[in-house]
Amino acid sequence: MSYVTEPRRPSMVDRRPSMAERRPSMANGRKPSVIPQLAGIEKPISPQTPETCDVLICGTGLVESILAAALAWQGSNVLHVDSNPYYGDTCATLTIDQLKDWVHSVNQHTPGFQGFSKALLYIPRPQDLVSRDYGIDLTPRVVFARSDLMSLLTKSRVHMYLEFQSLSNFHTFENDSFGKLQTSKEDIFTDQSLSLATKRHLMKFLKFIFEYDSLDNLALVESYKDKSIQDFLQDRFKLDGPQINELVYSLGLSASPDISIPEGLSRIRRYLVSFNVLGQFPVLFSKYGGPGEVSQGFCRSAAVAGSTYKLNCALQSFDPKTKLAKFSDGTSAHVTEKVVCSPSQAPPHASYVPEMKYEITRLITVVKKSCREWMAENETAAIVVFPTASLSTNNKYPVQVLIMGAGTGTCPVNQCVWYLSTIQKGEVARKDLEAALLKLEDSILRESEDGFDVSLDPEDIIVKPDGATVINSVKLGKSFKDFVPKEKLQYLFKLCFTQHTAVPPFGVVSSSLFDTSAEKPTTDGSGVIPDSTVIYSNMPSTEISYDGVVTEAKLLYEKIVGSDDDFFDVDFENEDEDNDTLTDVAAGDEDAIIDDDEEEHSKAFKDEMDFDL
Known part of the structure; x- marks a missing residue:
C-alpha cells in the first residue's frame, strides 16, 4: 500500500489529453461559424504577459471561466492566469499523478490550494494504475436538461466543444437495497x-x-x-x-x-x-470529466474572443495605487478595471478573502467492477442517495453518490469511480461516508454475483408491458440481509478530503458576498490585496448539480460592467440550424433542439397524469 507523502514535480506530460485536443472544432467536417479551431490553449503560443489588461482573473474554475468568456465576448481585454499547470482550479479533472501532487499541496497549505484540507490518498497497488487512464473530478456535477447552464452552453456554442451523456437511474437506499426511483x-x-x-x-x-x-x-x-x-x-x-x-x-x-x-x-x-426535454432522462454529464471539462470549454471560447491565458502563473501581489499586478514568473501587468480572484488563488497575506464556514466532505474511490447493475441500458452512470438515518451511523445528513463507469471516459474498462459526499463535518462525516461505502460494496457484490438465489414469492415478480421485470424491493431487501459474498471488492484508489465554501447548502450566491463598500483596504504595498479593487469569487457549493454557477458569474459580471444585460449577448452567425442545437445524447443526433417552452411541457405532463385510480 502507498500513502502519498512526497511531492512530485507537475508535468504536462502526465496529464490526460485535454478537451481542446480531443475535440478540435473541425472534427467530423463541421466548421463553426464564429468559434474556429483553436491551437495553443493548453500550451499557449505566446507566453508573454500583456503590458495592460482590463480585467485580471486568477483561477480557471468554472465560474471564473464563464466570466472570462462573457467579458471577452463583450469586448474586455482579459488576462486569465492559474497557478496550476492545468485548467479547472478548484473543480479540475485530474490524473492520478496530478492528484498525488494535489494532496501534498493541500496538506502543506501551499498557496493556490486554499479551500481544501485534510486530504488523504490511499493507493494499495500503485503498479496497477496508469495515471493518464483516469480523470478524477474534485467537484463532480451533473447538469439538468432544463437549467441555466444548459441554456448558456447552447447560447454560447460552448457545447460544441463537449460531449454529453445521459443519466436516468436515481436510486434511494432503503430496506437494505437500492430502489430505482419511479416517476x-x-x-x-x-x-x-x-x-x-x-x-x-x-x-x-x-x-x-x-x-x-x-x-x-x-x-x-x-x-x-x-x-x-x-x-x-x-x-x-x-x-x-x-x-x-x-x-x-x-x-x-x-x-x-x-x-x-x-x-x-x-x-x-x-x-x-x-425529464423528456432531450430524452428519457433528467440530467446529463460531460464525458471525460465534469466541471473541469466544462471550464476548459469556456476558457477556449474566451481565448477565441481574445483572452490571454497563462498556466503555472500565480498572482504574487497587486498595488492598488499603481494598478500593477506582479506574477510568480517575474512578469507584471497593469489592470485598468478589476481583479477577480478565486479564494484558492489568493496571494500571500491577502485580506478580505471570503469566510468559508461551510464544509463538504468527499470520498472518491475507484473499484475494479463495471457496476453496470446500477445503470440504465446504454448508459454509463447513476446516482445513489442514502437518506438521513439510513446508515449504521444514524447519519444526520444524506450521503450522495455519483457513479461513473468506464464509458464516461474517466476510468478504464471494467472499473468504476464512486464519488461520495456529505455536508456533515469532521470525523463523523468520514464515518458516514465509510458506512455508505460498505453498503455500496455489499450491494454491487450481491447484485453482480452469479447464482445468488433470492427467495421471493411468484406474486412479488411482475413483468411490465415492455418485458422488464419488477421485483418487490421490500422483500428483496430482507433477502439481501442474509447474503454472504463469495468475493471481495477490489479498491484501486481512495481519496478523502474536506472542501470549504462560503455558499450555504441550497444557497445561491448573493451579491452581498461581493459587497466591498464597507471595507477599508490597506495600501501599504506589502502584497495585501484590498477588496475595494479585487473581487473574490467563491469555492464550489455543496450542489451535485451546476445550479448557481451562472448566477454567480452574472453577479461578478455586473460588479465589473455595471449590468448583466449584455451577458453573452453575442450575435453568433448561423451557417445552418445545427448551430442552434445540442447533441441528442439519447439518439446520437446533433439536431435535437432544447425545448424552452416549460408551460407546454408542463401541460403535456399534467395531461398524462390526468386519470382516475
Whole structure:
C-alpha cells in the first residue's frame, strides 16, 4: 500500500489529453461559424504577459471561466492566469499523478490550494494504475436538461466543444437495497411495494408540482411555512417515509433535511421539468470529466474572443495605487478595471478573502467492477442517495453518490469511480461516508454475483408491458440481509478530503458576498490585496448539480460592467440550424433542439397524469 507523502514535480506530460485536443472544432467536417479551431490553449503560443489588461482573473474554475468568456465576448481585454499547470482550479479533472501532487499541496497549505484540507490518498497497488487512464473530478456535477447552464452552453456554442451523456437511474437506499426511483405513471402503477392509496397520493402530488404557481397552491404552502417539507408531504399528501425520502433526497438531491418547503418543491420540480426535454432522462454529464471539462470549454471560447491565458502563473501581489499586478514568473501587468480572484488563488497575506464556514466532505474511490447493475441500458452512470438515518451511523445528513463507469471516459474498462459526499463535518462525516461505502460494496457484490438465489414469492415478480421485470424491493431487501459474498471488492484508489465554501447548502450566491463598500483596504504595498479593487469569487457549493454557477458569474459580471444585460449577448452567425442545437445524447443526433417552452411541457405532463385510480 502507498500513502502519498512526497511531492512530485507537475508535468504536462502526465496529464490526460485535454478537451481542446480531443475535440478540435473541425472534427467530423463541421466548421463553426464564429468559434474556429483553436491551437495553443493548453500550451499557449505566446507566453508573454500583456503590458495592460482590463480585467485580471486568477483561477480557471468554472465560474471564473464563464466570466472570462462573457467579458471577452463583450469586448474586455482579459488576462486569465492559474497557478496550476492545468485548467479547472478548484473543480479540475485530474490524473492520478496530478492528484498525488494535489494532496501534498493541500496538506502543506501551499498557496493556490486554499479551500481544501485534510486530504488523504490511499493507493494499495500503485503498479496497477496508469495515471493518464483516469480523470478524477474534485467537484463532480451533473447538469439538468432544463437549467441555466444548459441554456448558456447552447447560447454560447460552448457545447460544441463537449460531449454529453445521459443519466436516468436515481436510486434511494432503503430496506437494505437500492430502489430505482419511479416517476412515470406506468412505473408507479406496476410498483408492487406501493399500496393503491399511496399510488393515488403520489400521483396527486406530482400533479400539484406542475400547478404549484397557482394562487391556491401558493396559499397552501404559505399555511405550512412553519413546518418542514417532510411534514408538508406527510400531512397534505399522506405520503410515507420511503416516498418522502425519494422525493426530497433523490428527486430533489437535497443535501440536508433542513430545507424550506418552497425550496424543496422547487428542487423536485427541477427534476420533473427536465425529464423528456432531450430524452428519457433528467440530467446529463460531460464525458471525460465534469466541471473541469466544462471550464476548459469556456476558457477556449474566451481565448477565441481574445483572452490571454497563462498556466503555472500565480498572482504574487497587486498595488492598488499603481494598478500593477506582479506574477510568480517575474512578469507584471497593469489592470485598468478589476481583479477577480478565486479564494484558492489568493496571494500571500491577502485580506478580505471570503469566510468559508461551510464544509463538504468527499470520498472518491475507484473499484475494479463495471457496476453496470446500477445503470440504465446504454448508459454509463447513476446516482445513489442514502437518506438521513439510513446508515449504521444514524447519519444526520444524506450521503450522495455519483457513479461513473468506464464509458464516461474517466476510468478504464471494467472499473468504476464512486464519488461520495456529505455536508456533515469532521470525523463523523468520514464515518458516514465509510458506512455508505460498505453498503455500496455489499450491494454491487450481491447484485453482480452469479447464482445468488433470492427467495421471493411468484406474486412479488411482475413483468411490465415492455418485458422488464419488477421485483418487490421490500422483500428483496430482507433477502439481501442474509447474503454472504463469495468475493471481495477490489479498491484501486481512495481519496478523502474536506472542501470549504462560503455558499450555504441550497444557497445561491448573493451579491452581498461581493459587497466591498464597507471595507477599508490597506495600501501599504506589502502584497495585501484590498477588496475595494479585487473581487473574490467563491469555492464550489455543496450542489451535485451546476445550479448557481451562472448566477454567480452574472453577479461578478455586473460588479465589473455595471449590468448583466449584455451577458453573452453575442450575435453568433448561423451557417445552418445545427448551430442552434445540442447533441441528442439519447439518439446520437446533433439536431435535437432544447425545448424552452416549460408551460407546454408542463401541460403535456399534467395531461398524462390526468386519470382516475
